Amino acid sequence: MSSQQDKQSRLDMLGSALDKSEIRQLRYMLNKGLRPVEAAKLLEKTPPKERELLWNLLNQENEGKILQHLGDDLQADILSRMDANELLVVTEGLDSDDMADILQQLPETVMKELLRIMDKQNRKRVEKLLSYPEDTAGGLMNTDAVTVRPDINIETVLRYLRRHTELPQSTDSLFVVSRKDSFIGILPLSRLLTADPQVMVREIMQTDLAPIPADKPAQEVARLFEDQDLVSAPVVDEQGKLLGRVTIDDVVDVIREDADHSLMSMAGLDEDEDTFAPxxxxxxxxxxxxxxxxxxxxxxxxxxxxxxxxxxxxxxxxxxxxxxxxxxxxxxxxxxxxxxxxxxxxxxxxxxxxxxxxxxxxxxxxxxxxxxxxxxxxxxxxxxxxxxxxxxxxxxxxxxxxxxxxxxxxxxxxxxxxxxxxxxxxxxxxxxxxxxxxxxxxxxxxxxxx
Amino acid sequence: MSSQQDKQSRLDMLGSALDKSEIRQLRYMLNKGLRPVEAAKLLEKTPPKERELLWNLLNQENEGKILQHLGDDLQADILSRMDANELLVVTEGLDSDDMADILQQLPETVMKELLRIMDKQNRKRVEKLLSYPEDTAGGLMNTDAVTVRPDINIETVLRYLRRHTELPQSTDSLFVVSRKDSFIGILPLSRLLTADPQVMVREIMQTDLAPIPADKPAQEVARLFEDQDLVSAPVVDEQGKLLGRVTIDDVVDVIREDADHSLMSMAGLDEDEDTFAPxxxxxxxxxxxxxxxxxxxxxxxxxxxxxxxxxxxxxxxxxxxxxxxxxxxxxxxxxxxxxxxxxxxxxxxxxxxxxxxxxxxxxxxxxxxxxxxxxxxxxxxxxxxxxxxxxxxxxxxxxxxxxxxxxxxxxxxxxxxxxxxxxxxxxxxxxxxxxxxxxxxxxxxxxxxx
The missing domain is CATH 1.10.357.20 (SLC41 divalent cation transporters, integral membrane domain)
Structure with missing residues (x-):
């Protein structure tokens, strides 16, 4: 692939100060030694030239996972150098909400091209998420909620869960929905674990948590999470149909950016500003x-x-x-x-x-x-x-x-x-x-x- | 009680502009209609005189729950008007970590007096928490972790949990400890739910999450939670003995205060500053x-x-x-x-x-x-x-x-x-x-x- 050759030659040039074993060590550290979020942090605190060297040492399958943890400014920078085909490879395997976040950074034409060449199921999911502005509950949510019906007993729920190998991250509750996917209530895992197996979901589900409308501003969603000490919360459309869930890790990002915003704006800076921009x-x-x-x-x-x-x-x-x-x-x-x-x-x-x-x-x-x-x-x-x-x-x-x-x-x-x-x-x-x-x-x- | 009489007379004076039914409505709203955190927010955005009226409308059993959600500045203000006996009543029923937070705001002599009249079990717990500075993992933690032994099977764990009526808030994992309370690993609820009931805890527990030393600064704890998308994490002493756990809601407070700190400090203000201070x-x-x-x-x-x-x-x-x-x-x-x-x-x-x-x-x-x-x-x-x-x-x-x-x-x-x-x-x-x-x-x- 010419882009790979190109990558190699740029790498040779940039890395000329390092010997081969150092390069090998770096490559190992970036791809295996560090978690994606740590590798992203390393990239963020590296000046542009060395940053390009590091980026070029990444295996393609890690690029997407690291990309999603970079600040908007730096992310846009890296994305602007990729075409739709490279983007397809890089974003493969990402959660649909992370994919949507990345797509929102792309120029209109590249985004459309990427959606066109995506497989149909992914396209549908991502398009659904893209229909909500980034700074709303709909823009924050992911679509991996585990749902159950109200009219089954706890034993059945437990048996159903054992068919999964793992539950999605930050799952602290299952969502109870009707046959038509209308949101009815939540079933906290902690309640599921302490309940009598013969009891019906309907009898122990909680209905006092109001689901979040998809168009609720992200700031208000964050306040809701803070006030009620939530870990995850259901997002619904205007008809009350369950669309997905917002999780605390996305909310923490909102809180962090929100608070940064005032500080940076007062000096005329953007909160997404790359500290090591050229x-x-x-x-x-x-x-x-x-x-x-x-x-x-x-x-x-x-x-x-x-x-x-x-x-x-x-x-x-x-x-x-x-x-x-x-x-x-x-x-x-x-x-x-x-x-x-x-x-x-x-x-x-x-x-x-x-x-x-x-x-x-x-x-x-x-x-x-x-x-x-x-x-x-x-x-x-x-x-x-x-x-x-x-x-x-x-x-x-x-x-x-x-x-x-x-x-x-x-x-x-x-x-x-x-x-x-x-x-x-x-x-x-x-x-x-x-x-x-x-x-x-x-x-x-x-x-x-x- | 003379302090209650005193309260009533202050209330009469302050509330003279409101008629009886309005007072009754306000009292209902503050004590029943709003969650403690909402009542705290209402107090925070109320100018001093009306704030005192509202505070005096609270039932004593709600004072503690609301107090813990107030900013440090306002909290210190209210605490300074209470003696040790009133404080004992107000803080009764609070989690030990919230109680420790409040105690840290008190003058040395009042704090000692309060500890002296507290019941022995509470005193022991609170004193343990007070031994860590407020801005460390030890200061953030609470002591309500649910622990299990490694050498029992999942079915036994499930049976044990069913003896609880509810698990502590933000419990996303059980902690696996040795007979001497040494931390060994975590057992995420999501894994517990998807595991074969005959498997031993030891076989499916996670050991890749390093426990947090009690003296780790709160800022670093927050970064750890952000980087690894944690909901709760174990805190240990120098010997690796489990002391308690930090939960995401406390971490969110740290992140919020931390970010506010730079903004406010640059204008020579304190991040805990009461917006409506006299x-x-x-x-x-x-x-x-x-x-x-x-x-x-x-x-x-x-x-x-x-x-x-x-x-x-x-x-x-x-x-x-x-x-x-x-x-x-x-x-x-x-x-x-x-x-x-x-x-x-x-x-x-x-x-x-x-x-x-x-x-x-x-x-x-x-x-x-x-x-x-x-x-x-x-x-x-x-x-x-x-x-x-x-x-x-x-x-x-x-x-x-x-x-x-x-x-x-x-x-x-x-x-x-x-x-x-x-x-x-x-x-x-x-x-x-x-x-x-x-x-x-x-x-x-x-x-x-x-």
Whole structure:
């Protein structure tokens, strides 16, 4: 196969620094020594060149298993270099939900081609999963649930299970369904094991766990699992027909990504960002964020530019003005972070935002006054000028209040406008505290010195 | 009981705005309508006064169950108002691991008093758990594992289980132990159910899951669960004796808190911070962070102060200087955030930090050059002054490089010094990019205009 030859020659080139026995050891470690998830982690923390060497050392049958554990960014990278036939070989033997996840990373045309050459049964299963967005219960679920009927006894269930060699991973319950596959209840394994063999499934099944609608957002599914300490849960369609099940390992991924999202977004990064992405890609992505922030900086400069005359007159203002902007920015971003986390935890609502806003204002006044006095004292001593102290004290209180207001209201406004508060919030907040800070400080100075 | 009377009078006062039937509805909802975890979430998103009203509506037997689901901050708040006798009643009936968690929040003297009045069996269990730090496997575990011997057959195991009415929550495996309680292996329920009843436990137990040492850090335990998709895992002491088990629900809490930690710390907040803490407490906590950042701001001002003469001469410098500091700060915090996340994921090591450092430098030079040219062009047009363009271009490139270096190295240095990079990193980074930014810009200007 030409792709295999190609692979070998690339490998020779890349691995020239290693001798043959080292290569053999690496190959063994990647394919046999490490579990797929460990091999994936190793790839993720390896710089691009060595990463390609490692990838090329994988046996084809391991590629799919490792691929599914890679971050989206890196996964897309590797997938983009494969054609539909290679993809077919690599994804063979994966669970249908993992296969669907990988297919979602592919360009439309490659995905269609791959579905076309897949065997019919797989295609049907995968197409069913692909019909749900990735970030819903339907997108998270797999289709390997073990089902039983309500009108058989436990002994029959036990006999039926003994015909399996193993149950699917994270099976903590069987699902009880009707003849038409309607979900009726769950039968926890722990209850199955402690029950009298002669009892009917119907008598001991649990019906208090509401099945999850396939279109429920992944975040809410995660909250459900957290609140009820679930290990697996049934997913149903609008008619109540059992479609599959969500398991805790997929939910853990959602929780991890969700929490990462706020942190990374606030720095203008994507949570799927490959830590070891090549320099050019990194540069291109960061450039966008720097450009957006440059606009903020220019707006701040324009505000300062309004007061050139005052600055020429009192140079102490130029020395002190970053303090005002910085204190407002810090106070504002504390409020912003608290509110964004509160939103993610589902704590912030129309009914309590008013209280929060007031609390932040009170806290802003108190901290504003405290630090205004301290900064004013330092400024007066430094420049032997009482006016500069009064001006900076007032400006700091004003800017801390602006920070508190912006920090509370921006995430609310952005969220209801469908914009991600973690991404847009910090830039907008800085714009506000810079503009208010410079304008209040230099504007007041112009009044007092004018 | 006087504490009950006291409760009632506080309740009357707080609830005066609600009529009797509303109070009755609320009481019903809190004690019967909601699950404990839901009631805890409701309390967490309620401002302090209403929160106290709700808490006082709880029946005493529900207090403990709800308390264990509250964040540390709020939990400590409520606990501080109880004496040992009240605590004894409230914590009665909790699992020993949840009881230990609550005890860890108490002041030393109250904790000792509570242990003293506890019944002997509970005290022994709790003291055992308290001997492990909260953030280790020992601190996470509970002691409710179901154990079996290796030399019995499956039929006997099944008969033994049927004597239980229910198995402990999240039981996906039984643990196989020797006569002296040494851990030997696990027997997954799914295997138990599919096995031939005549087979011995020894023949089908799994021995490939290494038990977790009690002193393993909680973060590493979480990674283990994530990597191997575990639902529960055995915890052992140094001699290999089974102590208990960690379950996925506790691990999910660790993952959630861990991820929250970086986000909140970067804003100087604690991940356990109560979103609806009273204004005074909020003010006091924020004051510390504002004070630390003020030192940074003063250092930046002092650097600007060095160049007062130049600023007096060319006022355009005062207008443009925030741009230099801000671009360096933004670029630096992108690098910092990426490295901190990489550390949390265990991706950053001595072997790859060099590559990362170079990548960030290259990216810094490229983005620095790009934006330096754009800013320079704007500056030259704005102030009709070529020199100011050259100066700001050079300063931006220098500061983006400083940001890249600080963003990569600071988290490494802080971590090896045992300081939390998420907490200290952003303050130190801003100090560096402010100082370098202002010094480079104003220093170069002094040279060029001098």
């Amino acid at each position: 320099a050019l890609r990194t540069t291109r992505r960061r450039a966008v964020w720097l450009g957006i922030n440059l606009i903020t900086a220019f707006i701040a400069s324009a505000v300062i530019g309004l007061f050139e005359d005052t600055l020429e007159q009192v140079v102490a203002l130029a020395v002190l003005m970053p303090i005002v902007a910085s204190m407002g920015g810090i106070a504002g971003s504390q409020t912003l972070t608290l509110v964004i986390r509160g939103q993610a935890l589902g704590q912030i609502e129309r009914s309590n935002i008013g209280w929060l806003f007031n609390r932040e204002l009170i806290s802003g006044v108190l901290n504003g006054t405290l630090w205004a006095l301290i900064v004013a004292a330092v400024a007066v001593i430094w420049f032997s000028d009482l006016t500069v102290g009064i001006v900076i004290a007032l400006a700091i209180v004003i800017n801390l209040l602006a920070g508190a207001m912006a920090g509370t209201l921006l995430p609310m406004i952005l969220k209801s406008a469908g914009i991600d508060p973690a991404l847009a919030g910090s830039v907008l907040l800085t714009t506000i505290t810079d503009v208010v800070g410079f304008f209040a400080f230099l504007g007041l100075a112009t009044l007092f010195y004018g | 204004a005074l407490r909020t003010t006091r906590r924020r004051a510390v962070w504002l004070g630390i950042n003020l030192i940074t701001a003063f250092i930046a001002s002092a650097v600007i102060g060095l160049f007062e003469d130049t600023l007096e001469q060319v006022v355009a410098l005062a207008v443009l200087m925030p741009i230099v500091a801000s671009m360096g700060g933004i670029a630096g915090s992108q690098t910092l955030t990426l490295v901190i996340r990489g550390q949390a994921l265990g991706q950053i090591e001595r072997s790859n930090i060099g590559w990362l450092f170079n990548r960030e430098l290259i990216s810094g030079v490229l983005n620095g050059t790009l934006w330096a040219l754009i800013v320079a062009a704007v500056a030259v047009i704005w102030f009709s002054d070529l020199t100011v363009g050259i100066v700001i271009a050079l300063a931006i490139v220098i500061n983006l490089l400083a940001g890249a270096m600080a963003g990569t190295l600071l988290p490494m240095i802080l971590k090896s010094a045992g300081i939390d990079p998420a907490l200290a990193g952003s303050v130190l980074l801003t100090t560096i990019t402010d100082v370098v930014g202002f010094f480079a810009f104003l220093g170069l200007a002094t040279l060029f205009y001098g």
